[in-house]
Amino acid sequence: MNSFTYTAAPDANTAAALLTADKHAQLIAGGTNLLDLMKENVAQPAALIDINNIDGLDGITTLDNGGLRLGALAHNADTAYHPLVEQKYPLLAKAILSGASAQLRNMATNGGNMMQRTRCYYFYDTSTPCNKREPGTGCSAIGGYNRIHAILGASDSCIATFPSDMCNALAALDATINVTGPEGDRVIAFTDFHRLPGDEPQLDNILKHGELITSIDLPKNGFEKNYAYLKLRDRTSYAFALVAIATGLELQDGLIKNARIACGGLAHKPWRKPEAEDYLIDKVPIKENFEAAADIILNGAMGYKDNAFKIELAKRAIVRNCLTAANLNN
Amino acid sequence: MDENITAVKDAPVAEPKSHPVTININGQQHQLLVQPWVTLLDALREKLDLTGTKKGCDHGQCGACTVLVNGKRINSCLTLAVMQNGKEITTIEGIANGEMHPMQQAFIKYDAFQCGYCTPGQICSAIGMLQEGHATNREEVKELMSGNICRCGAYSNIVEAIMDVKEGGQYE
Numbered sequence A: 001m002n003s004f005t006y007t008a009a010p011d012a013n014t015a016a017a018l019l020t021a022d023k024h025a026q027l028i029a030g031g032t033n034l035l036d037l038m039k040e041n042v043a044q045p046a047a048l049i050d051i052n053n054i055d056g057l058d059g060i061t062t063l064d065n066g067g068l069r070l071g072a073l074a075h076n077a078d079t080a081y082h083p084l085v086e087q088k089y090p091l092l093a094k095a096i097l098s099g100a101s102a103q104l105r106n107m108a109t110n111g112g113n114m115m116q117r118t119r120c121y122y123f124y125d126t127s128t129p130c131n132k133r134e135p136g137t138g139c140s141a142i143g144g145y146n147r148i149h150a151i152l153g154a155s156d157s158c159i160a161t162f163p164s165d166m167c168n169a170l171a172a173l174d175a176t177i178n179v180t181g182p183e184g185d186r187v188i189a190f191t192d193f194h195r196l197p198g199d200e201p202q203l204d205n206i207l208k209h210g211e212l213i214t215s216i217d218l219p220k221n222g223f224e225k226n227y228a229y230l231k232l233r234d235r236t237s238y239a240f241a242l243v244a245i246a247t248g249l250e251l252q253d254g255l256i257k258n259a260r261i262a263c264g265g266l267a268h269k270p271w272r273k274p275e276a277e278d279y280l281i282d283k284v285p286i287k288e289n290f291e292a293a294a295d296i297i298l299n300g301a302m303g304y305k306d307n308a309f310k311i312e313l314a315k316r317a318i319v320r321n322c323l324t325a326a327n328l329n330n
Numbered sequence B: 001m002d003e004n005i006t007a008v009k010d011a012p013v014a015e016p017k018s019h020p021v022t023i024n025i026n027g028q029q030h031q032l033l034v035q036p037w038v039t040l041l042d043a044l045r046e047k048l049d050l051t052g053t054k055k056g057c058d059h060g061q062c063g064a065c066t067v068l069v070n071g072k073r074i075n076s077c078l079t080l081a082v083m084q085n086g087k088e089i090t091t092i093e094g095i096a097n098g099e100m101h102p103m104q105q106a107f108i109k110y111d112a113f114q115c116g117y118c119t120p121g122q123i124c125s126a127i128g129m130l131q132e133g134h135a136t137n138r139e140e141v142k143e144l145m146s147g148n149i150c151r152c153g154a155y156s157n158i159v160e161a162i163m164d165v166k167e168g169g170q171y172e
């Protein structure tokens, strides 16, 4: 680790102001991603602003519209095991609990989880070129070993995937993100938050330097009757996803009335394709229809040397997960 | 004034300094002066000589450094000592209370280790897990203990030991 200064911010405004004043400053919450990257010299902040002592950011509270607000500093474990999350948003609980380990989930915060960086091996290895770590140096994964890399939405400058499980559920649930910063507060739709690499792969999302995530809002509909989360990986626990699927369905009289499918491990952000979800409306929840939806989701998918298997794997995972969701209470 | 010196851009605004922190470790208050980059794990092992907590990977990938902070199990390699001000920390050295903790006794009874390197982390993690109360059967114990890697592969005996403590010594 490089040397850096440390300040515990007393409130969100101070944190945002300290961050705005120093372009080499970074916030620290659980520390589970940032400290890891600092030990590898991938992140080298000159100043750390600790936001853990800020009051009021770790709560989980009901909203007037029937939704639920998750504090940015609420820990992943406390979120997943919260009675209201377990009852109304079991898809989110399941996604969170499929990620990392119990110890890490006790430390990791909801805000930090959204901001976690890719697990691309070259991004972590400072002896190799990487456009995300050092713009303009090239991408070692294209033409290198790319088993965990993207099959959708990648660019010539970066084929990294976004590794979060929690975020797949938040994308499927149509959550919104509340942010504060020097220019005031704003609300960002979850699916707009993370971005595709394009020619600026160093930017994972649209949060501006100086801004702080304060909470995440879940809408009323939690798809709690018909949901499923499937995570496929090299070992059955404590590993990142190769492919992960979050599905929420609403069924009525044997037909699909509403569908959400968000995929992890495939792209630089949780991958949703509204056309596929629309296609399923008023269809019967059977394999053939889910296969057709999977084809729409995976339209344009492109494999590299080591990850082409993900295309077929993702298709089967989508179908299986949608069938699991459809038959959950049968 | 030397222009070359003033021309240095992007220098940190403030010089890094050490911070005083008060941490309760195994029931004892400790006042430490720590540099910002010292992890809790390094502070325990190198400043306080509490070397029972082990460093396996230093990246959150093995669980050897597991300790309890305010009763919750965490990886001490991925948090800074300076962030622990006012916290209560229990390490493997603080688990026994006069006699060995039931989890320690169960690990011996079930031969739940070979080299023992992962054991302090396994025991702290297991105690934390039972306090969390989400593991109801063997499968869930395995899943919720997956953050503790054992390179000797003592897993099956570790699960037996934990189940025995969970069932109050009545496990068969």
Ligand SMILES: Cc1cc2nc3c(=O)[nH]c(=O)nc-3n(C[C@H](O)[C@H](O)[C@H](O)COP(=O)(O)OP(=O)(O)OC[C@H]3O[C@@H](n4cnc5c(N)ncnc54)[C@H](O)[C@@H]3O)c2cc1C
Residues within 6 Å of the ligand: A026, A027, A028, A029, A030, A031, A032, A033, A034, A035, A036, A051, A072, A073, A076, A098, A099, A100, A101, A104, A107, A108, A109, A110, A111, A112, A113, A114, A115, A116, A163, A164, A165, A166, A211, A212, A213, A214, A238, A239, A240, A241, B059, B060, B061
């Ligand atoms: C071994 C290992 C395995 C893992 N496996 C998985 C897995 O399977 N699935 C999964 O989803 N994740 C996994 N993770 C990642 C883990 O979920 C993240 O590290 C964690 O969620 C990050 O949260 P944090 O609070 O610790 O963030 P920090 O490390 O504190 O911060 C991460 C980033 O977020 C920024 N940040 C934090 N809070 C805010 C805020 N409120 N506003 C703005 N910016 C903020 C920080 O500045 C920093 O850049 C794993 C991690 C490890 C170490």
Ligand code: SF4
Residues within 6 Å of the ligand: A118, A120, A121, A122, A123, A129, A130, A131, A132, A133, A138, A139, A140, A141, A142, A149, A157, A158, A159, A160, A201
């Ligand atoms: S895929 Fe992205 S993160 Fe990985 S080496 Fe290429 S540019 Fe870097």
Ligand code: FES
Residues within 6 Å of the ligand: B054, B055, B056, B057, B058, B059, B060, B061, B062, B063, B064, B065, B066, B075, B076, B077, B078
């Ligand atoms: S040393 Fe902390 S998890 Fe391995």
Ligand code: FES
Residues within 6 Å of the ligand: B112, B113, B114, B115, B116, B117, B118, B119, B149, B150, B151, B152, B153, B154
């Ligand atoms: S007993 Fe040797 S690593 Fe677990």
